[in-house]
Amino acid sequence: MAALIARSSTLNGVLRGSRHSVLLQNQPQFSQLHRAPAFRLMSSETQQPKYEYIVVSRPEPSVVLVTLNRPKALNALSSPLFEELNEALEQADRDDSVGAMVLTGSEKAFAAGADIKEMKDKQFADAYKNKFLEDWGNLSRLRKPLIAAVSGFALGGGCELALMCDIILASPTAKFGQPEINLAVTPGGGGSQRLVHAIGKSRTMEMVLTGRMVSAQEASDWGMVSRVVGEGEAEVVKEAVKMAKGISEKSQIAVQACKEVVNAAHELNLAEGLRFERRIFHGLFATNDQKEGMAAFAEKRKPNFTHS
Numbered sequence: 043m044a045a046l047i048a049r050s051s052t053l054n055g056v057l058r059g060s061r062h063s064v065l066l067q068n069q070p071q072f073s074q075l076h077r078a079p080a081f082r083l084m085s086s087e088t089q090q091p092k093y094e095y096i097v098v099s100r101p102e103p104s105v106v107l108v109t110l111n112r113p114k115a116l117n118a119l120s121s122p123l124f125e126e127l128n129e130a131l132e133q134a135d136r137d138d139s140v141g142a143m144v145l146t147g148s149e150k151a152f153a154a155g156a157d158i159k160e161m162k163d164k165q166f167a168d169a170y171k172n173k174f175l176e177d178w179g180n181l182s183r184l185r186k187p188l189i190a191a192v193s194g195f196a197l198g199g200g201c202e203l204a205l206m207c208d209i210i211l212a213s214p215t216a217k218f219g220q221p222e223i224n225l226a227v228t229p230g231g232g233g234s235q236r237l238v239h240a241i242g243k244s245r246t247m248e249m250v251l252t253g254r255m256v257s258a259q260e261a262s263d264w265g266m267v268s269r270v271v272g273e274g275e276a277e278v279v280k281e282a283v284k285m286a287k288g289i290s291e292k293s294q295i296a297v298q299a300c301k302e303v304v305n306a307a308h309e310l311n312l313a314e315g316l317r318f319e320r321r322i323f324h325g326l327f328a329t330n331d332q333k334e335g336m337a338a339f340a341e342k343r344k345p346n347f348t349h350s
């Protein structure tokens with residue numbers, strides 16, 4: 043039986059089921075905890091939060107793998123799912139033993155978009171006042187690399203979620219699309235903006251105005267994904283984990299710095315971006331890892347980074 047520890051959390055989906063509530067009330071500190079806004083149940087064995095819509099695992103000691111887990115709804119991105127996703131990734135981002143993260147779905151669907159059933163009766167005032175989908179942007183504030191391993195449908199918010207990741211690997215079965223036009227809305231999770239950067243205006247317009255799905259190969263030819271991996275179930279996850287492990291063997295400081303300078307290219311003009319890159323480059327000469335990396339090269343040995 044998982045003993046329960048409550049931890050302050052942001053929103054719903056937390057005290058799930060009366061069995062947990064009862065156990066929690068038996069904890070001596072319940073009255074104190076009860077005053078906090080919400081709680082997430084945790085297993086005392088693993089200290090990992092118990093999630094309902096995602097599965098969090100460690101395929102390598104330095105790699106966290108998050109698997110979207112709403113198979114019946116093709117991993118439609120409901121608000122509670124996204125809340126769990128943000129929480130798991132932010133936790134991994136804070137964990138010094140983690141070097142990189144991988145995000146995946148199922149063979150059939152990475153994610154088939156925002157949850158249409160959740161959205162269908164939504165009113166403007168509610169969406170606007172409560173900043174609907176704004177928390178999706180939390181992903182772009184992660185400091186460690188996040189690799190998307192995409193199989194099957196990556197549609198609407200699912201395509202946008204992949205685009206929020208730092209690297210996309212696609213299985214040959216992957217299908218990317220922005221079909222919001224068929225629902226009489228625009229993309230709402232950044233697709234219209236990030237796609238223009240990734241594949242240019244004309245191709246973005248085609249995807250957004252027609253809703254046509256593009257194949258993994260087409261997405262690769264367009265530069266939307268880094269590459270299409272070999273065939274086979276879960277092959278794309280294996281490749282992504284291998285890549286994440288490789289990245290986590292580098293200096294974490296240099297990895298974060300590389301991510302920061304590449305992302306700056308979206309926001310700064312060329313002159314500002316070049317200056318920013320150079321300043322970050324200069325700053326790295328203050329790190330032990332730079333000394334170790336260059337000494338190891340000169341001494342023809344493997345570097346031993348201390349992430350300091």
Ligand code: CAA
Nearest residue numbers: 114115116118154155156157158159198199221229230231
């Ligand atoms: N939201 C909620 N439920 C969804 C869903 C979604 N985005 N996508 C699929 N589902 C559900 C279906 O309703 C169905 O549930 P039931 O069994 O309860 O009926 C289940 O998942 C399986 O789906 P299908 O039976 O439709 O499966 P299929 O293999 O025949 O078709 C599909 C697959 C082509 C992906 C089809 O499900 C589909 O077109 N889905 C919607 C895709 C879409 O429009 N995405 C954009 C959403 S809007 C958005 O994302 C806004 C944004 O920018 C943030």
